[in-house]
Amino acid sequence: MTIPEIFETMEYGPAMEDASEAHAWIAKHEGRFGHFIGGAFTAAGESFATRNPATGEDLAHITQGTQADVNAAVDAAAKAFPRWSKLSGHQRARHLYALARLLQKHSRLFAVLETMDNGKPIRESRDIDIPLAQRHFYYHAGLAQLRDSELPGHQPLGVCGQVIPWNFPLLMLAWKVAPALAAGNTVVLKPAEYTSLTALLFADICREAGLPKGVVNIVTGDGATGAALVDHPGVAKVAFTGSTEVGGKIREATAGSGKALTLELGGKSPYIVFDDADIDSAIEGLVDAIWFNQGQVCCAGSRLLVQENIAEDFHARLKARMANLRAGDPLDKCIDIGAVVDPVQHAQISRMVSENTAGETYHAPIDMPSTGCFYPPTLITGLEPADRLMQEEIFGPVLVSSTFRTPGEAVALANNTRYGLAATLWTENVNLALDVAPTLAAGVVWVNATNLFDAAAGFGGVRESGFGREGGWEGLLAYLKPADAGKPVKPAKVHAPGEADFEGIDRTAKFYVGGKQARPDGGYSRPVHGHRGALLGHVGIANRKDIRNAVEAAQKAAGWGKTTGHLRAQILYYIAENLGARAGEFADRIRAQTGRSAASAREEVEIALSRLFSYAAWADKFDGAAKSVPIRGVALAMNEPVGVIGAFCPEEAPLLGPVSLLAPAVAMGNRIVLVAGESAPLSATDLYQVLDTSDVPGGVVNILTGSHSELAKPLATHMDVDAVWSFSSADISGVIEAGSAGSLKRTWVNNGRNPDWFGATVEGKAFLRAATEVKTIWVPYGE
Amino acid sequence: MTQTTLETTTVAAGLPQVSHPRNPGMALDMDWVMGAQANTSAIERRCATLPGRRTVKKEYQAAWLARAISCIDLTTLAGDDTPGRVKRLCAKAMQPVRADLLEALGLPDLTTGAVCVYHEMVPYAVEALAGSGIPVAAVSTGFPAGLSPYPLRVKEIEESVKAGAEEIDIVISRRHVLTGNWQALYEEMKDFRAACGEAHVKAILATGELGTLRNVARASLVCMMAGADFIKTSTGKESVNATLPVSLVMIRAIRAYQQVTGTRVGYKPAGGISKAKDSLVYLSLMKEELGDRWLRPDLFRFGASSLLGDIERQLEHHVSGAYSASWRHAMA
Numbered sequence A: 001m002t003i004p005e006i007f008e009t010m011e012y013g014p015a016m017e018d019a020s021e022a023h024a025w026i027a028k029h030e031g032r033f034g035h036f037i038g039g040a041f042t043a044a045g046e047s048f049a050t051r052n053p054a055t056g057e058d059l060a061h062i063t064q065g066t067q068a069d070v071n072a073a074v075d076a077a078a079k080a081f082p083r084w085s086k087l088s089g090h091q092r093a094r095h096l097y098a099l100a101r102l103l104q105k106h107s108r109l110f111a112v113l114e115t116m117d118n119g120k121p122i123r124e125s126r127d128i129d130i131p132l133a134q135r136h137f138y139y140h141a142g143l144a145q146l147r148d149s150e151l152p153g154h155q156p157l158g159v160c161g162q163v164i165p166w167n168f169p170l171l172m173l174a175w176k177v178a179p180a181l182a183a184g185n186t187v188v189l190k191p192a193e194y195t196s197l198t199a200l201l202f203a204d205i206c207r208e209a210g211l212p213k214g215v216v217n218i219v220t221g222d223g224a225t226g227a228a229l230v231d232h233p234g235v236a237k238v239a240f241t242g243s244t245e246v247g248g249k250i251r252e253a254t255a256g257s258g259k260a261l262t263l264e265l266g267g268k269s270p271y272i273v274f275d276d277a278d279i280d281s282a283i284e285g286l287v288d289a290i291w292f293n294q295g296q297v298c299c300a301g302s303r304l305l306v307q308e309n310i311a312e313d314f315h316a317r318l319k320a321r322m323a324n325l326r327a328g329d330p331l332d333k334c335i336d337i338g339a340v341v342d343p344v345q346h347a348q349i350s351r352m353v354s355e356n357t358a359g360e361t362y363h364a365p366i367d368m369p370s371t372g373c374f375y376p377p378t379l380i381t382g383l384e385p386a387d388r389l390m391q392e393e394i395f396g397p398v399l400v401s402s403t404f405r406t407p408g409e410a411v412a413l414a415n416n417t418r419y420g421l422a423a424t425l426w427t428e429n430v431n432l433a434l435d436v437a438p439t440l441a442a443g444v445v446w447v448n449a450t451n452l453f454d455a456a457a458g459f460g461g462v463r464e465s466g467f468g469r470e471g472g473w474e475g476l477l478a479y480l481k482p483a484d485a486g487k488p489v490k491p492a493k494v495h496a497p498g499e500a501d502f503e504g505i506d507r508t509a510k511f512y513v514g515g516k517q518a519r520p521d522g523g524y525s526r527p528v529h530g531h532r533g534a535l536l537g538h539v540g541i542a543n544r545k546d547i548r549n550a551v552e553a554a555q556k557a558a559g560w561g562k563t564t565g566h567l568r569a570q571i572l573y574y575i576a577e578n579l580g581a582r583a584g585e586f587a588d589r590i591r592a593q594t595g596r597s598a599a600s601a602r603e604e605v606e607i608a609l610s611r612l613f614s615y616a617a618w619a620d621k622f623d624g625a626a627k628s629v630p631i632r633g634v635a636l637a638m639n640e641p642v643g644v645i646g647a648f649c650p651e652e653a654p655l656l657g658p659v660s661l662l663a664p665a666v667a668m669g670n671r672i673v674l675v676a677g678e679s680a681p682l683s684a685t686d687l688y689q690v691l692d693t694s695d696v697p698g699g700v701v702n703i704l705t706g707s708h709s710e711l712a713k714p715l716a717t718h719m720d721v722d723a724v725w726s727f728s729s730a731d732i733s734g735v736i737e738a739g740s741a742g743s744l745k746r747t748w749v750n751n752g753r754n755p756d757w758f759g760a761t762v763e764g765k766a767f768l769r770a771a772t773e774v775k776t777i778w779v780p781y782g783e
Numbered sequence B: 001m002t003q004t005t006l007e008t009t010t011v012a013a014g015l016p017q018v019s020h021p022r023n024p025g026m027a028l029d030m031d032w033v034m035g036a037q038a039n040t041s042a043i044e045r046r047c048a049t050l051p052g053r054r055t056v057k058k059e060y061q062a063a064w065l066a067r068a069i070s071c072i073d074l075t076t077l078a079g080d081d082t083p084g085r086v087k088r089l090c091a092k093a094m095q096p097v098r099a100d101l102l103e104a105l106g107l108p109d110l111t112t113g114a115v116c117v118y119h120e121m122v123p124y125a126v127e128a129l130a131g132s133g134i135p136v137a138a139v140s141t142g143f144p145a146g147l148s149p150y151p152l153r154v155k156e157i158e159e160s161v162k163a164g165a166e167e168i169d170i171v172i173s174r175r176h177v178l179t180g181n182w183q184a185l186y187e188e189m190k191d192f193r194a195a196c197g198e199a200h201v202k203a204i205l206a207t208g209e210l211g212t213l214r215n216v217a218r219a220s221l222v223c224m225m226a227g228a229d230f231i232k233t234s235t236g237k238e239s240v241n242a243t244l245p246v247s248l249v250m251i252r253a254i255r256a257y258q259q260v261t262g263t264r265v266g267y268k269p270a271g272g273i274s275k276a277k278d279s280l281v282y283l284s285l286m287k288e289e290l291g292d293r294w295l296r297p298d299l300f301r302f303g304a305s306s307l308l309g310d311i312e313r314q315l316e317h318h319v320s321g322a323y324s325a326s327w328r329h330a331m332a
Helices: A003-009 A020-028 A067-086 A089-105 A107-118 A122-150 A169-183 A197-208 A223-231 A244-254 A279-290 A308-322 A343-355 A407-414 A430-439 A472-477 A544-556 A558-562 A565-581 A583-594 A598-619 A656-667 A682-692 A708-717 A733-740 A765-770 B030-035 B040-053 B058-070 B083-094 B099-105 B119-128 B150-162 B174-178 B182-196 B213-225 B244-261 B276-289 B307-320
Strands: A047-051 A058-063 A154-156 A159-163 A186-190 A216-218 A237-241 A260-264 A269-273 A301-307 A360-363 A378-381 A398-404 A422-426 A444-447 A480-482 A511-513 A516-518 A525-529 A535-540 A625-627 A633-641 A644-648 A671-675 A701-704 A723-726 A746-749 A772-780 B072-075 B114-117 B136-139 B167-171 B200-204 B230-232 B266-268 B302-304
Touching: A003 B058, A020 A107, A058 A197, A067 A154, A067 A159, A067 A186, A067 A216, A067 A223, A089 A107, A089 A122, A089 A169, A089 A197, A107 A122, A107 A169, A107 A197, A122 A169, A122 A472, A122 B040, A159 A169, A159 A223, A169 A186, A169 A197, A169 A237, A169 A472, A186 A223, A197 A216, A223 A237, A223 A244, A237 A244, A244 A260, A244 A733, A269 A279, A269 A407, A279 A301, A279 A308, A279 A398, A279 A422, A279 B040, A301 A308, A301 A407, A301 A422, A308 A378, A308 A398, A343 A398, A398 A407, A407 A430, A422 A430, A430 A444, A430 A772, A511 A544, A511 A682, A535 A583, A535 A682, A544 A644, A544 A671, A544 A701, A544 A708, A558 A633, A558 A671, A565 A583, A565 A598, A565 A656, A565 A682, A583 A598, A583 A682, A598 A656, A644 A656, A644 A708, A656 A671, A656 A682, A656 A701, A656 A765, A671 A708, A682 A701, A708 A723, A708 A733, A723 A733, A733 A746, A765 A772, A772 B040, B030 B213, B040 B244, B040 B276, B058 B072, B058 B099, B058 B276, B058 B307, B072 B083, B072 B307, B083 B114, B083 B119, B099 B307, B114 B119, B114 B167, B119 B136, B119 B150, B150 B167, B150 B182, B167 B182, B174 B182, B174 B213, B182 B200, B182 B213, B213 B230, B213 B244, B230 B244, B244 B266, B244 B276, B276 B307, B302 B307
Parallel strands: A159 A186, A159 A237, A186 A216, A237 A260, A269 A301, A269 A422, A301 A398, A378 A398, A422 A444, A444 A772, A644 A671, A644 A723, A671 A701, A723 A746, B072 B114, B072 B302, B114 B136, B136 B167, B167 B200, B200 B230, B230 B266
Antiparallel strands: A047 A058, A154 A480, A360 A378, A511 A516, A511 A701, A525 A535, A625 A633, A633 A772
16 A cells, blocks of 8 residues: 555554564474473474464474373483572572573564464563563562572472463463472473473573573473373472363372372453443453453453443443454554464364354454454353353353342352352442452452463462462462471271270260251261270261261351451350360360370360460461552452361371361361361360350351261362361372362372371461462552 | 545545534533543553554554644744744644655645644734645633633633634633532533634643543543533643543543544644654554544644654655654754
């Protein structure tokens, strides 16, 4: 077009980013890449093509990692671990700083390569992905520097196997590699097969930065390579970002292996617009929510919930905005919508949308490229929660919409999902915003903004969106373990009956469910004998229905999570007061069950009292944080209760065991279903009389007795349980981890080693962290 | 992609037209005014990311810069303005870019959108621009503070119109906004509009003195309801003048007003826009938020004095391939 013509039409015209440097880098590697193992590239093996989804052009050939490749990489990482983990924090910080600097120096090359390999608009890779990746390394250079002084008593895990997705290839690498290295681990990273190139460029950077050989290893390949890495016995921790389906499989595959695991999975995040919002800004926010990276974002605000009285106007204005989006070659600097990552993903999006018959489907009336892997921005209005597309993740540029009438209904609709990754809400009313944000089932909440990320702020989900946080101190802790590994547990010792020497009136301990004593559903009990065989009483044998009843009672007590820390402290003190009044009786019971000395039994009661005091103290002191994020606003890290926790008590301390579990759980606002130890269950059942007299609301603490081996599965698989802890002597860690895969609940299992319940180190933050979820609430402000 | 019809532009490319149907105004709708919201941080994010989302290169950039020139209200508002100074400005408005460059661009008839002066300078500007088709705009109503006696402010408009000004840039009483006296603002704007007669009226909100973006949104709506043909950010004399966030708020108000009434109101950012690149961002903001129809001088103006100089140098760079120098271009 001539200048006078453009002067009339005022079109944008092409504004292509130069890709020659990226092509030159690929050519330098002769278009074929091996793995990066032990500080060097291996020769390329059996390979597959990685394509530019916008053009279909083959960019390079990537090696399909074999079991032998994975073995070599894990070996290299294991070999590098001792030296790397023993470096001072400062020395590791220097390495991370060097990586950050080099990422910055090569930022445009990374951005162009990312866009070519993934299809995302160059604006996003240039202005968002790559700067956030740099920021992650800078931030974690700082965490490496501070780790030793700020987190004493911790040590790195070992070799971390990390499997990342294709939607933010370099950024997800940064989220995985930076905290692992900062903590002192070494890594083997498997990038997604569609998008391996920036990880391989990162390997180049690691060499350039002089990172010790073997600290970072990159093995390319498809899901089979990832599975080999996850299954490798030399891996101490698995970190995965990807689909909920694969996350569940990884949970099952690693169950009982002792490997640490964090999962960041799918989402169907709500985007709530109240009628007093700045509507135009809320609509612009949707562009950043669902049309960011073609909607291929795990935390995409993909489920629009608009207040009914503004819905019609909102949808009309939204459609007008959609008509202004520009789709095209993602290397064009003027493009909002690039290519979907692969034809497979495109087919999946198309199928889900075309199979839907509910509501009204609107495709943005914009010019779409005639070739390449492009899907138009789409809005489906008038859906109901029962419609499939309101529940299932599409992972494409497709927004679904429904309406609500009241804030309460908005929250109910928002939480009516298997997922719990992120949520967005728009309102100009600070009361409404701060009231609604904590009630949303999500790990991240954005107020009057969306898709804000920073290395200082934790990111991660609840429910089937996974567990663990990335970013901030909480993210670093996912790459550390206590320096004290505890001692191997001993099997539960159930004493055999001696001569019948029962005296007094028959006492049968019952279950404690919903604040009431309950008989076992199955109608079976067993005798409990003292160490000399004396019959001490009977306890019920719980079955799966008793688990069901206890969980139901615990769920009904949800109001406990909304009480104040002060009130919860008062009740814990009151428990201690009433337990203290019966200290002698509890000591005698311990002694009778275990045969320990009077002094030892008395000591256990005393420590239990102290422990109750400790968690009463913590109840109003386990503070959240206001994170230093680079915006004008606050990112609040709020410690919220996990919900309903199922816990198997240890055998080593009949009273102190259950107290050590229930006190932190209750202090943080959780409800708990305790399964007493098997050898001396009467101390736990005696406890319910104390709870009964201490104003503990019904359902907050529930106590069952029975076989840990039999109850592990029903508790771990229960969909309405939010976390399961096990300090059991029974071999149930694997059963619990495998059982948790169905709903991807958090688990905390002992793998056959328990801490010293009588010691001081068992008390405090490890339990408090297990009893809380960090929810990050972003509140930008300004008038 | 463009579906807008340019019903008012009928003459040769480059000639600015002030022929858009005027805004008849409407009754003051307080529910609408008070319902207006402006979330500052979200608005700032939109503005911060826009330059990264849209860009124009090569011949597109040259054409867009020429378009920016066609939308400039070339302005002098100094205490030492003289007829000679104004005459020089008018000559520049008629020949904004060196003739050989305009020839190379294929836009030989390019002029600025208008010339903007104080009342006393109107006759000289009208005389200098005679036959060019370039309108003269007069700042009025006790510009810049708007605190002279009310009847005199109304009278000042009438005098400027009588002197030949086809556009009147009025200043609103900021105190009406700051005290929430929307009715008073509405009445004032109506009076000013009436005093303008056939001349088009631009309402200067002095956004730098309104305190909040929400106030900017509300003042924009009230002035449009009272019949403003244009809304304009600033006098150029406030400590903060045109900014992208303020512009976004005002043009979203324009969009809302058009959606409800069907009437298009123009927009004029003024003060502080001095770089060619800034003018491109403003044009893309207009295109994105309001559409192509608002990229014409009858609905969009820059209030600027030094912007033209920077654009001239960029255009010479486009034509010659070498970076330019200011002394190679005629001064205003």
